[in-house]
Amino acid sequence: MRRMLAIATKEFYHIIRDVRSLALAVAMPLMMVFLYGYALDMEMKNLPVGVLDDDHSPASRDLVRRMTAGHFIVDAGRLESRAEVDRGFRRDKFRAVLVIPQGYQRALSSNDLAFVQILVDGADGTTAAAVNNYLNAVIAMMNRDLVRASGGRMTPPLELRARTWYNPELASAHFIVPGLAAVILIMICVLLTSIAITREKETGTMEQMLTTPVHAWEVIIGKVVPYMGVGALDAALVLLAGRVVFGVPMAGSWWVLAAYSLLYVAIALALGLLISAVTRTQRTAMTAALMGTVMPTIMLSGFIFPISSMPWPLQALSHLIPARYYIEILRGIMLRGELWFPKQLAIMCVMAFGLLTLAVRRFQSRLDLL
Amino acid sequence: MTRAQPEYAVLTRGLTKRFDNFTAVDDVDLAVRPREIFGFLGANGAGKTTTIRVLCGLLVPSAGEAWVDGLPISSSADQVKRRIGYMSQRFSLYMDLTIGENLEFYGGVYGLSAPEITERGTAVAEQLGLSAFRDRLPSDLPPGYRQRLALGCSVLHQPRILFLDEPTGGVDPVARRTFWDLIYDLSEGGATVFVTTHYMDEAEYCGRVSIMDRGRIVALGSPQELKRSHGAVSMQDVFLKVVQP
Numbered sequence: 085m086r087r088m089l090a091i092a093t094k095e096f097y098h099i100i101r102d103v104r105s106l107a108l109a110v111a112m113p114l115m116m117v118f119l120y121g122y123a124l125d126m127e128m129k130n131l132p133v134g135v136l137d138d139d140h141s142p143a144s145r146d147l148v149r150r151m152t153a154g155h156f157i158v159d160a161g162r163l164e165s166r167a168e169v170d171r172g173f174r175r176d177k178f179r180a181v182l183v184i185p186q187g188y189q190r191a192l193s194s195n196d197l198a199f200v201q202i203l204v205d206g207a208d209g210t211t212a213a214a215v216n217n218y219l220n221a222v223i224a225m226m227n228r229d230l231v232r233a234s235g236g237r238m239t240p241p242l243e244l245r246a247r248t249w250y251n252p253e254l255a256s257a258h259f260i261v262p263g264l265a266a267v268i269l270i271m272i273c274v275l276l277t278s279i280a281i282t283r284e285k286e287t288g289t290m291e292q293m294l295t296t297p298v299h300a301w302e303v304i305i306g307k308v309v310p311y312m313g314v315g316a317l318d319a320a321l322v323l324l325a326g327r328v329v330f331g332v333p334m335a336g337s338w339w340v341l342a343a344y345s346l347l348y349v350a351i352a353l354a355l356g357l358l359i360s361a362v363t364r365t366q367r368t369a370m371t372a373a374l375m376g377t378v379m380p381t382i383m384l385s386g387f388i389f390p391i392s393s394m395p396w397p398l399q400a401l402s403h404l405i406p407a408r409y410y411i412e413i414l415r416g417i418m419l420r421g422e423l424w425f426p427k428q429l430a431i432m433c434v435m436a437f438g439l440l441t442l443a444v445r446r447f448q449s450r451l452d453l454l
Numbered sequence: 455m456t457r458a459q460p461e462y463a464v465l466t467r468g469l470t471k472r473f474d475n476f477t478a479v480d481d482v483d484l485a486v487r488p489r490e491i492f493g494f495l496g497a498n499g500a501g502k503t504t505t506i507r508v509l510c511g512l513l514v515p516s517a518g519e520a521w522v523d524g525l526p527i528s529s530s531a532d533q534v535k536r537r538i539g540y541m542s543q544r545f546s547l548y549m550d551l552t553i554g555e556n557l558e559f560y561g562g563v564y565g566l567s568a569p570e571i572t573e574r575g576t577a578v579a580e581q582l583g584l585s586a587f588r589d590r591l592p593s594d595l596p597p598g599y600r601q602r603l604a605l606g607c608s609v610l611h612q613p614r615i616l617f618l619d620e621p622t623g624g625v626d627p628v629a630r631r632t633f634w635d636l637i638y639d640l641s642e643g644g645a646t647v648f649v650t651t652h653y654m655d656e657a658e659y660c661g662r663v664s665i666m667d668r669g670r671i672v673a674l675g676s677p678q679e680l681k682r683s684h685g686a687v688s689m690q691d692v693f694l695k696v697v698q699p
Contacts, residue, residue, distance in 0.1 A: 090562020094551065204490045292546035292607075295510045296563045297535040451512040 087298045091306025095280070099310055106314070109276060113318045117325045120264050121257065131215055132160035134178040136169070141189035151182060151222050157215070173205045180204045180312045189397065192230070192426055201223040258333065261326035262414035266407035269345075270352045270377045273290045273315045277356030278373035280307045281447070286366060291451060302448040304361075304440060308353050313400030315349035316342075335421030341414070344425070347432050348410040352377075354439035355406075361447040381407045406435055460524030461645035463488045463615050464509060468518035471504050478504040480669035481518070486648060486662075488614075491641050493660030495689075496695060501669040502650040503543065506617050509648070510540045523614050536565075539613035539645075543620045545604035547592045548637040553579070553603055554588035557610060564611035571610070578606045582636065598629030602636070609640060616640060618649040622656065634659050657689040666694050672696045 099106060133151070137144050152159045160178040163169065169181050183201040191198035202219050203408045204212040274404040281303070293303070311433040323341065334341075356373060363369040382388060384398060384406035391399055402408050418424040471474040472477040479501045493627060496502045507513045509520055511531040520527045522534045540569040547556050558579065561571035579585045586696045594599050595671050609688070611617060622630045635655065641647050649660070657663050665673040665680075673680055673696045677689055686692045 086567065088564055090559050093562070094555070094559045097551055097555060098548075131662065287546070288542060288544040289546045289548060291512065291542055292540065292560075293563060294512055295535060295538065295540035296560070296562045297532055371568060421680045450514060451507060 087296075088302040089300070090304040090311045091303055096310040098313060107346055109272060109314055110321065111318065111352040113272050113322050114325060116268045117261075117322050118329070119266060120268075121261060121326070122332050123354060128186060129155050130157060130158050130179070133157045133215065134163050134181040136161045136163040136166065136181055136183045138186040139184050139188040139381045143189035143192050144184040147184060147188075147226070148182070151219065157216050172219050173207075178205075179208065179211050180219070182219070187356055195234075202251055241406075256417060257326075260387075261330050261332045262418060263385065263407075264413050265319070265322045265326060265414060266348070266385060266410045267314070267378065267387060269349060269410075270355075270381055270407055271374070272318050272351050273311070273352030274356040274359065274377045275370060275374045276311050277291065277307065277353045278359045278363075280311070280357060280370040281360035282363050282366045282369045285364060292450055294451065300444045300449055304357055304444050304447060308350070308355060308440070311353050312346070312349060315353060316346060319345040320347055331440070333420055334418055336417035336423055340409040340423050341417050342431075344410070344413045344417070344429070347429075348406060351436045351439060352434060354436055354443055358439055358443040358446060359428065360441050380405055384408070385411055387411060406432065414447045460489055460521070460523070462486060462521065462524065464489065464492070464520070464522055466509075466518060466520040469505070469508065469520050470517040471513060472516040473503075477614055477669050479508065479515075482669075482670070482671055486646060488646050489641060490650065491637065491647045491659070491661045493617055493657050494648065494665035494666065495652065495654075495657055495663055495693065496650070496654065496666035500666040500667065502666055503619055504650070505666070506540075506619050506650060510538060510617055511535055514590060524607050536611075537609070537614045538615045538662070539608035541608045541618045541621050543623055545600050547604055547607070549592055552589050552591055553584055553595070556603060558590065560607040561610045566611060572611045574612070578610055581639065582606045588623055596629075598625050598632070601625055601629070601633065605623060605633070605636065609645075613645060615646045617646065618647065618673075620650055620652070622651065622653065643667075654688065654690040654693055657693075663689070665693060667697045 090267065091220065135148050137146060148159065151157055161171075163172065163181060166183075172178050172181070177320070181203040183203065185199060185201070188198050190196075200223070202216065206212050221364065233362050265292070273350055284293065293324065319342075323345070355376070360369050361373045361378065363372060384391075384394075384402040384405045391402050391408070409425075409432050413425050414426060462485050464484060466482055466484045469479055469484075470477065471480040482505060484499075484630065494502050494505070504513065508515050509522055509527065511534055515528075523532050523537045525537075527534055546631065548559065551559065554575065557575045558571055561575060566574060568641055576613075579588060582605065584590075584603060584606060587595060587599065592603060595603070605621065619658070622633055625633070630653070637647055637649065649656075651657065660677065660695075662674070662676050663680065664671050674685070680692045681687065681689065684692045684695050686695060
């Protein structure tokens with residue numbers, strides 16, 4: 085215990101004296117929240133859509149007005165002929181074109197089937213799908229109005245009414261920020277501790293320490309404890325930035341969120357120490373820390389790509405990603421107001437304990453094994 | 455734990471350490487008596503550091519056995535570590551910790567209580583002339599004082615056996631002389647000192663010396679004996695006669 089305290093005290097001095105690293109550990113996560121928070125904003129606004137109106141009628145103008153009523157689509161102007169479509173796509177003048185054929189108004193008023201066409205630039209698939217969906221919704225709404233106006237003479241056989249709970253505007257920041265917090269925290273916290281042991285191997289102080297009666301667990305725990313403070317600070321900054329800057333709601337409790345976040349930070353710090361215990365140089369340790377956290381977390385945590393649509397080997401692999409559980413918890417607390425996550429809690433406790441044990445076991449107390 | 459003083463502070467039998475195809479320590483037999491200042495001489499790469507590292511439990515011997523303070527290192531590494539102090543060639547200090555904090559840290563990892571750390575820290579700083587620098591960083595000190603601090607860190611817990619690996623490397627002659635005075639003080643205080651050096655003038659300060667060459671012990675005895683038996687005027691002469699060019 086005394087020996088562990090001595091190591092914790094010493095690590096604390098290292099942390100507060102190295103002002104540059106400390107500033108980096110605080111500034112980097114904040115910078116990443118802003119950068120990725122805005123870049124990954126998948127909400128679409130002001131998509132330019134051109135109109136090729138061959139009908140030139142009040143009805144066709146009404147359709148265009150309805151389409152551009154929201155913020156989603158802006159009118160990118162009129163096209164004179166189909167030949168302009170390709171040119172416009174290539175010059176990024178618009179992402180889609182609404183084609184209203186001649187006879188549109190006549191068909192509507194005579195209760196015939198009226199056709200409109202949308203041409204979508206598939207080069208940007210996400211945008212194409214979004215425009216497609218939006219215009220379909222506009223047409224569906226018009227159909228409903230027409231049915232109502234007909235006084236019940238026509239009835240649509242089936243009507244889908246979708247409503248999104250918890251995130252009614254489908255604001256992507258609400259969805260992105262929890263995942264982003266998970267990625268940033270694991271990256272920073274693993275980096276923090278990944279050099280904590282290798283640095284001492286390089287400077288030679290580890291050799292000195294190994295001739296003392298200090299035990300591996302005292303070194304590992306003594307090094308984790310002070311870094312918990314830095315990790316907690318980072319977690320608070322990232323989550324508060326999500327709340328204040330991106331307006332992520334807080335349906336649950338900040339205290340509960342803090343408790344789960346500390347557990348997640350502990351997992352990350354333990355992983356960093358495990359890396360530090362098995363590598364020889366700081367450079368290798370930092371490379372391993374980055375490779376082992378950023379990509380796997382982004383790809384396999386459900387942050388961006390839904391786990392349920394992955395092939396089964398990747399789904400199986402995703403169970404090993406701590407961020408997977410933390411993101412589930414974050415979204416649960418912040419968006420749905422849940423508090424109790426027994427499954428995730430159990431798995432994360434096992435991960436934290438397992439990684440610490442592994443770090444202690446792999447910590448070599450002899451030089452020829454270093 | 456009270457125990458009769460063992461006959462030898464350090465004893466090795468057929469101690470061997472191989473790295474891949476290279477034998478750094480080859481079948482070494484040593485017997486160092488308690489309170490002796492035992493000099494361990496040899497050229498660079500002769501196997502001195504490896505021998506010390508094996509004795510401190512940093513390396514596992516490939517063959518043979520060693521006893522430190524009467525305890526076999528193979529089975530009592532933890533007990534051995536409580537009884538020894540070690541100062542490596544590169545003074546293993548934390549450059550961002552003050553002199554006082556370095557001393558407190560090593561006191562802590564040797565398991566001393568807070569009052570013991572204060573008491574021993576003050577005593578050691580006093581003895582080594584570091585009291586005035588307690589709040590300074592090691593980088594503010596001249597090399598001679600940094601070396602004293604490294605020594606201080608390894609004797610806080612009052613080890614029975616002190617292993618010093620080239621403690622005076624890179625230090626000026628005056629500071630070296632002062633340092634040897636400290637070694638005498640520690641020896642008079644009851645510690646056994648096992649010291650490696652390649653300065654032949656320092657060999658004269660030792661009670662007994664062994665000369666190591668390519669992993670083997672090639673000469674062993676007091677400086678007087680060695681000079682007499684090799685018909686040499688100085689330890690420098692002895693060294694050049696026993697070590698193959």
